[in-house]
Amino acid sequence: MRGWAAALASWALVAGVAASAAPGDVPRIERRDGRHALLVDGAPFLMLGVQANNSSNYPAMLPQVWPMVERLHANTLEIPVAWEQIEPVEGQFDFSYLDALLPQAREHGVKLVLLWFGTWKNTSPGYVPAWVKRDNARFPRMRTKDGKTHYALSPHGEATFEADRKAFVALMRYLKDHDPDHSVIMVQPENEVGVYQQARDYSPEANRLFAGDVPAALAKQTGKRGNWTQVYGDNAEPAFNAWYTARYIDRIAAAGKAVWKLPMYVNAAVGGPFAPPGKSGGASGGPDWQVIDVWKAAAPNLDAVAPDLYTRDAKDYLKFLDHYARPDNPLMVPETGNAVDFARFLWPTIGRGGIGWAPFGMDGTGYYNYPLGAVTLDDATIEAFASKYRFLKPMARGWAAMALAHPGWGTAKGAPDAEQAKVMGRWRVSAKYGEWQFGSMDSPWLKAAPPATATQPVGGMAVLQVAPDQFLVTGTDVRVNVDLADKGKGDTAMFIRVEEGTLADDGRFVARRVMNGDQTDYGLNFTAQPMLLRVTMGTYR
Numbered sequence: 001m002r003g004w005a006a007a008l009a010s011w012a013l014v015a016g017v018a019a020s021a022a023p024g025d026v027p028r029i030e031r032r033d034g035r036h037a038l039l040v041d042g043a044p045f046l047m048l049g050v051q052a053n054n055s056s057n058y059p060a061m062l063p064q065v066w067p068m069v070e071r072l073h074a075n076t077l078e079i080p081v082a083w084e085q086i087e088p089v090e091g092q093f094d095f096s097y098l099d100a101l102l103p104q105a106r107e108h109g110v111k112l113v114l115l116w117f118g119t120w121k122n123t124s125p126g127y128v129p130a131w132v133k134r135d136n137a138r139f140p141r142m143r144t145k146d147g148k149t150h151y152a153l154s155p156h157g158e159a160t161f162e163a164d165r166k167a168f169v170a171l172m173r174y175l176k177d178h179d180p181d182h183s184v185i186m187v188q189p190e191n192e193v194g195v196y197q198q199a200r201d202y203s204p205e206a207n208r209l210f211a212g213d214v215p216a217a218l219a220k221q222t223g224k225r226g227n228w229t230q231v232y233g234d235n236a237e238p239a240f241n242a243w244y245t246a247r248y249i250d251r252i253a254a255a256g257k258a259v260w261k262l263p264m265y266v267n268a269a270v271g272g273p274f275a276p277p278g279k280s281g282g283a284s285g286g287p288d289w290q291v292i293d294v295w296k297a298a299a300p301n302l303d304a305v306a307p308d309l310y311t312r313d314a315k316d317y318l319k320f321l322d323h324y325a326r327p328d329n330p331l332m333v334p335e336t337g338n339a340v341d342f343a344r345f346l347w348p349t350i351g352r353g354g355i356g357w358a359p360f361g362m363d364g365t366g367y368y369n370y371p372l373g374a375v376t377l378d379d380a381t382i383e384a385f386a387s388k389y390r391f392l393k394p395m396a397r398g399w400a401a402m403a404l405a406h407p408g409w410g411t412a413k414g415a416p417d418a419e420q421a422k423v424m425g426r427w428r429v430s431a432k433y434g435e436w437q438f439g440s441m442d443s444p445w446l447k448a449a450p451p452a453t454a455t456q457p458v459g460g461m462a463v464l465q466v467a468p469d470q471f472l473v474t475g476t477d478v479r480v481n482v483d484l485a486d487k488g489k490g491d492t493a494m495f496i497r498v499e500e501g502t503l504a505d506d507g508r509f510v511a512r513r514v515m516n517g518d519q520t521d522y523g524l525n526f527t528a529q530p531m532l533l534r535v536t537m538g539t540y541r
Contacts, residue, residue, distance in 0.1 A: 024041065024180065024181045024182060025039070025040075025041050025042035025182075026182065026261060026262070027039060027040050027045075027182055027185040027186065027262060027263055028263060029263050029303045029304070029330055029355075030044070030404060031330075032404055032405070034327035035353050035403065035404050035405075035406075035407075036330035036331070036353060036355055036404065037355060037400050037401065037403065037404035038185070038186070038263065038330070038355040038356065038400070040111065040182070040185050041182070043397055043401070043505065043506075044397055044400035044401040044403075044404055045075075045111075045185070045355075045396065045397055045400055046075075046350065046355065046356065046392070046396040046397065046399055046400040046403075047075065047076040047111070047113070047185075047332070047355060047356025047357070047358070048073070048074050048075045048076060048356075048357070048389045048392055048393055048396055049074055049075075049076040049077070049078055049113065049334070049356055049357060049358030050068065050069055050072055050074040050076075050077060050078070050358055050359060050362035050363075051077075051078040051079070051115075051334070051335055051358045051359070051360045051361070051362065052065050052077065052078070052079045052080075052361075052362065052363045053360075053361050053363055053365055053367045054080060054117075054121075055365075055367075056079065056080075056363050056365055057079055057080040057081060057082060057085065057097060058085075058097060059096065059097055059100035059101075061363075061365060062100060062101065062104055064363055064364040064365050065077070065079070065363045065364070065365075066104065066108055066110075067364055068362050068363045068364050068377075068382075069108065069110055069362070070108065071382060071386060072362060072382065072385055072386045072389055073386055073389040073390040073393050074110065074358075074362075074389055075110060075111060075389075075393055075396060076110065076111045076112070076113060076185070076356065076358070077105065077110050077111070077112055077113070078112075078113040078115055078188075078334060078358050079101070079112065079113075079114065079115065080114075080115045080116075080117050080127075080191075081097070081098070081114050081115065081116055081117065081171060082117045082121075082127040083116070083117060083118045083119075083127055083128050083129060083132075083164065083167050084127055084128060084129045084130065085097060085127075086098075086167065086170070086171065087129055087167045087170070088129055088130070089129075089131070090129070090131050090163070093167075093170050093174075095171075095174050095178075098174060098178070099178075102178060102179055102183055102184075105183050106181075106183055111183060111184075111185045112183050112184045112185065113184070113185060113186045113187070113188065113334070113356075114171075114184055114186075114187050114188070115188045115191055116168060116171065116187060116188060116189045116190060116191070117190075117191050118164045118167065118168065118189070118190055118252075119153050119160055119161075119164045119190060119193075119248070120152070120153070120190045120191060120192065120193040120194070121190075121191045121192070122191065122192045122269065123152050123192060123193065123194050123195050123196055123269065123283050123286075124151055124152060125141075125151075125152070125153045128153070132160070132163065136149065138159050138160075139153060139157055139159060139160045139163070140153070140154050140156075140157045140160070140203065141153055141154060142154045142195060142198070142200075142201040142202070142203065142206075143201060143202045143203040143206075144198060144202060145198070145202045147202075150195070150197070150198065150201075151197075152195040152196075154201045154203060154206070155201070155241070155244045155245045155247075155248045155285070156201060156203065156205050156206055156209075156244060161248055161251065161252070164252060165251065165252050165255050168189060168252050168255065168256050169255050169256055169259055171256070172187075172256040172257075172259040172260040172262075173259050173260070175260050175262070176259055176260040182262075184262065185262070185263070186262060186263045186264065186265065187256065187262050187263075187264050188264070188265055188266065188267060188334065189249055189252050189253050189256065189264055189266065189302075190249055190252075190266060191267060192267055192268070192269040192283060192286060192308060193245050193249065193266060193283065193285060193286045193287075194241065194242075194245060194269065194282070194283030194284050194285035194286030194288075195241065195283060195284050195285055196283060196284070198284070199237035199238055199241060199278075199284045200237045200238075200240055200241040200284065200285065201241070206244075209240070209244070210227075210228055210236075210237075210240050211227060212227060213225065213226060213227055214226070214227070214228055214231045214232075214243075215243065217297045217298070218231065218239075218243065218294065218297055219231070221293060221297050228240045232277075233277065233278075234276070234277045234278035234279070235277040235278040235290060235291070236278070237278070237284065238278055238280070238284045238285065238288070238290065238291055239291055239294050241284050241285030242284075242285050242286070242287070242288075242291040242294040242295060242298070243294050243297075243298050244285075245285040245286070246266075246287070246294065246295045246298035246299040246302075247298045247299070249266055249299060249302070250298060250299035250300065250301050250302060253299070253301040253302055254301040257301060263303040263304075264301065264302055264303055265302060265303055265304035265305065265306050265332065265334070266286075266287055266295075266299070266302055266304075266305055266306070267287075267305075267306050267307070267308050267334050267335060268282065268283070268286050268287040268288050268289075268305060268306065268307045268308060269282050269283035269286055269288075269308060270282045270288050270289065270307045270308065270309070270320060271288055272316070273289065273316050273319035273320050273323060274316075274319065275290070277290060278290070287305035287306075289307070289320065289323035289324065292305055292323070292324070292326070292329065296328060296329070303330065304329055304330045304332060305324070305329060306324065306331075306332045306333065306334050307320050307323070307324050307333060308333075308334065308335035308336070308360075309333055309335070309336045309337075309345070310335075310336065310337050310372045310373070312337070312339075312341050312342070312457070313414070314344075314345075314412050314413065314414030314415040314419075314457075315414070315415055315416055315419070317345050317348075317412070318348055318411065318412070318415050318419055321333075321348055321349060321352050321354075322352075325352045325353060325354070330353075330355050331349065331352055331353055331354040331355065332354055332355050332356040332357070333345075333349055333354065333356070333357045333358065334356065334358055335358060335359075335360045336357065336358065336359050336360065337359065337360070337372055337373040337374070338359040338360055338361050338362055338373040338374045338377070338381070338385070339370075339373050339374040339375075339381065340374070340380065340381050340384040340457075340458070341457035341458070342359060342373075343359075343384040343385050343388060343458070344412040344413055344414075344457065344458055344459055344460040344476070344477075345357075345412055345460065346385075346388055346460070347410045347411070347412060347460030347461050347462045347474070347475050347476070348409075348410035348411050348412050348415075348460060348462065349410070350392075350399065350403065350408075350410065350462050351408045351409050351410020351411070351461070351462030351463060351464075352408060352409065352410060353403045353404075353408055355400070359373070359385055360372075360373060361373055361374075362377070362385075364377075384458075387476070387528065387529060387530065388476065388530055391529075391530040391531075391532075392530075394502060395502045395503035395504075395532070397505040397506075398502075398503025398504055398505055398506065398507045398508070399503055401505075401506060401507040402464050402466060402472060402503065402507045403464060405466075405507070406464045406465055406466050407424065407464070407465050408462065408463060408464040408465070409422040409424065409429065409462075409463055410460065410461060410462035410463065410475075411431050411460060411461060412459065412460035412461075413433045413457060413458060413459035413460060413477070413478070414457055420432070422463075423485045424463070424465045424471075425465060425468055425469075425485075426468070426484060426485055426486065427465075427469075427471075427482050427483070427484065427485055427493075427537060428482070428483050428484065428485040429463050429471070429473075429480065429481070429482050430480070430481050430482075430483070431459075431460075431461050431475075431478050431479070431480055432478070432479045432480075432481070432523075433453070433454070433459045433477065433478055433479070434450055434451065434453070434454035435451070435479045435522070435525065436448060436451055436525075437519075437522075437525040437527065438518055438521075438522060438525075439522060440522060453477050453528075458476070458477045458528070459475070459476060459477035459478045460475055460476065460477075460478060461473065461474065461475030461476075461478045461480050461526065462474050462475060463480070466534075469496075469536060469537045469538065470534065470535065470536045470537070471534070471535045471537075472503075472509070472532060472533070472534055472535075473524055473532070473533045473535055474526075474530055474531065474532045474533070475526045475530060476526050476527070476528055476529070476530045477526060477527065477528055478526050479522070479523045479524065479525050479526070480523060480524040480525075480526070481523040481524070482495075482524075482535060482537055484539065490541050491539035491540070491541050492539060492540055492541060493537060493538075493539055494537070494538055494539065494540055495520055495535065495536070495537065495538075496536040496537060496538040497514065497534075497535075497536045498514065498515040498516065498519075498520050498524065498533055498534075498535050498536075499511040499512075499513070499514055499515065499533065499534045500512050500513050500514075500515050500531055500532065500533055501513075501532060501534065502532055503532065509534050511534070515533065
């Protein structure tokens with residue numbers, strides 16, 4: 001009874017958030033006990049996103065975007081707005097693309113995340129206007145150690161900053177005037193910022209700053225004073241570049257929010273999740289995991305830093321999720337690969353309280369970034385994502401509300417054994433792959449060939465602990481078991497009740513049936529078609 005009472009009390013807390021919802025409320029990030037939710041129209045919202053290809057951001061291309069959004073059952077489209085697109089002539093703005101995009105998004109019932117391709121896009125100035133590209137005296141590029149011009153624009157170029165800021169403010173003013181109901185729920189100022197091929201700018205001004213002391217905010221954060229090398233050691237140059245890049249973007253974000261306040265984040269071109277300091281291999285200066293603390297100190301106007309994840313290695317993917325799922329940082333994956341084997345990573349993302357997730361390159365324009373993603377978007381590839389979104393979309397708000405209120409966890413096939421079980425309270429939740437729904441592959445009396453998925457990179461699960469003895473569990477191609485974490489007290493775990501159902505927008509569980517007998521004798525078995533289970537545990541002796 002105590003478990004049911006706790007569950008009821010927690011639902012009342014969640015329902016209180018949902019009850020305050022109002023269409024058109026300003027989107028914002030809610031923080032509670034180290035967990036986060038994106039509030040859209042006043043209530044928690046889980047972004048089941050897709051990101052269009054880079055050059056799909058023109059009115060003539062949108063008819064090739066919306067059919068894929070609908071086929072995937074996504075509720076959010078991430079799509080670029082390029083600086084060169086809206087300001088082809090300095091001081092003259094053209095928003096005809098947004099004039100087409102916003103009403104079409106409303107017509108399709110899809111929320112938007114706008115990706116501002118300004119000073120940096122994948123670290124390069126590829127999307128700045130021609131008048132910026134041609135004037136390297138006014139808009140300086142980085143310098144190499146031997147004084148040569150590098151490809152990336154410098155974060156120390158104040159004229160570049162001022163021009164970018166003016167264009168971004170014009171974009172936010174347009175949204176204020178044309179999007180009062182907040183079809184646009186988030187904005188990403190810049191894209192995969194930083195630099196490759198070198199750690200920082202080596203211009204005279206950058207060298208002067210690098211030789212000086214670290215800013216007071218970082219000295220306070222680290223408890224160390226001195227120059228960059230003294231404070232950060234082998235990570236000094238990436239930390240230095242991160243600070244000045246983050247300050248540049250924070251000032252742009254602050255100017256935009258002063259006009260139209262929307263949540264803003266910056267995405268990271270990450271390196272290796274287990275790399276030693278200064279050796280990540282990601283874009284130096286961007287919000288890679290090794291310099292998240294620098295970004296948090298330098299950019300208070302950013303609501304999140306978020307990893308773009310294209311690794312197919314489950315061990316690495318989960319480690320990145322753990323790096324970015326912090327009490328001071330909402331977890332979201334704004335870009336991930338669109339091949340079948342990436343689809344399983346949705347589960348550990350939402351299990352860790354992720355507020356959004358989006359495979360990249362999801363439109364019908366015929367561009368594919370293999371080997372980062374799929375060779376082609378065939379039916380099987382699309383269905384790997386669509387089956388999960390189709391299931392989650394009706395209960396996306398309910399899951400987001402419960403994930404804000406309760407601790408969670410998730411995993412995926414291919415992760416180490418240590419990542420396939422989690423102690424939650426007095427219970428140990430575990431995941432296993434390559435089993436049928438009935439029986440066990442190691443059974444001495446019930447023999448069967450392994451299922452086809454046994455050798456495929458599919459399968460994962462997410463769990464929320466909604467009461468001391470109660471869980472919400474979902475996933476695909478996985479067997480989940482719940483057992484006592486400490487078996488030394490003579491008790492034996494048992495399912496009190498396993499219900500299959502869905503969640504209302506306020507987080508209330510709506511049961512369809514009770515699972516029992518064959519369905520639970522061998523654990524909680526999920527096929528390629530996901531389901532949601534409410535599992536109430538107990539013991540006997």
